[in-house]
Amino acid sequence: MxxxxxxxxxxxxxxxxxxxxxxxxxxPEFDLKTYQELTEQNCLNFGIPALEAWExxxxxxxxxxxxxxxxxxxxxxxGRQLPCCIYWGLTDPDSxxxxxxxxxxxALSDKPMPKEVGLWEWLRKVFLGR
Numbered sequence: 001m002x003x004x005x006x007x008x009x010x011x012x013x014x015x016x017x018x019x020x021x022x023x024x025x026x027x028p029e030f031d032l033k034t035y036q037e038l039t040e041q042n043c044l045n046f047g048i049p050a051l052e053a054w055e056x057x058x059x060x061x062x063x064x065x066x067x068x069x070x071x072x073x074x075x076x077x078x079g080r081q082l083p084c085c086i087y088w089g090l091t092d093p094d095s096x097x098x099x100x101x102x103x104x105x106x107a108l109s110d111k112p113m114p115k116e117v118g119l120w121e122w123l124r125k126v127f128l129g130r
Contacts, residue, residue, distance in 0.1 A: 008040070008087070008089065009087065009088050009089035010040075010043060010085040010086060010087045010088060010089070011085060011086045011088065011097075011106070012039045012083060012084075012085040013077060013082055013083060013084055013085065013104065014035070014039065014082060014083045015082065015083075016082065035083060038083050039083035039084065039085050040085065042080065042081060042082075042083060042084035042085065043084065043085040043086070043087050044075050044077070044084070044085070044086050044087065045087045046073065047072075047073030047074050047075040047076075047086075047106075047107070047108060048061065048065075048073060048074045048075075048076065049070075049072075049073055050065050050068045050069065050070050050071070050072040050073065050074065050107070051070050052065075053065025053066075053068070053074050054066055058076075060078075060100060060101075060103055060105060061074060061076065061105065063100075064100040064105055064107065067098075068098070068107050068109075069109070071109045071110060071111055072096075072098075072107040072108065072109045073107065073108055073109075074100075074105060074106070074107045075105070075106045075107070075108065076104070076105055077104035077105070077106070078103060078104045078105065080104075086106060086108070088108060095108055095109060095110055095111070096108070096109040096111060
């Protein structure tokens, strides 16, 4: 289960399955405040630069890195104790995020996602060259 937050700016990963989420939230011993503090303590502030990932010995990181341009950083949450998070506060809210397959591998580029070209923009470019 993932929580995207803007204050603080992070992506939090709390539970591996829906079943685990339901069990924890129904447990009377579950303390949300303590859980949120744990999340922030286990936060990744920096990722692996894509240039380094291209030569990684880890096959998944290397394969993922080869699909990315040099402006990305990869955040590896595999094997990390949950809850944990990725801090994205040093980038723009419109930053480009990607996930590698079904693994807890994420990439962040500080360049915004490309905007979809609408019909009018496409026609103008095709017929007017602008």
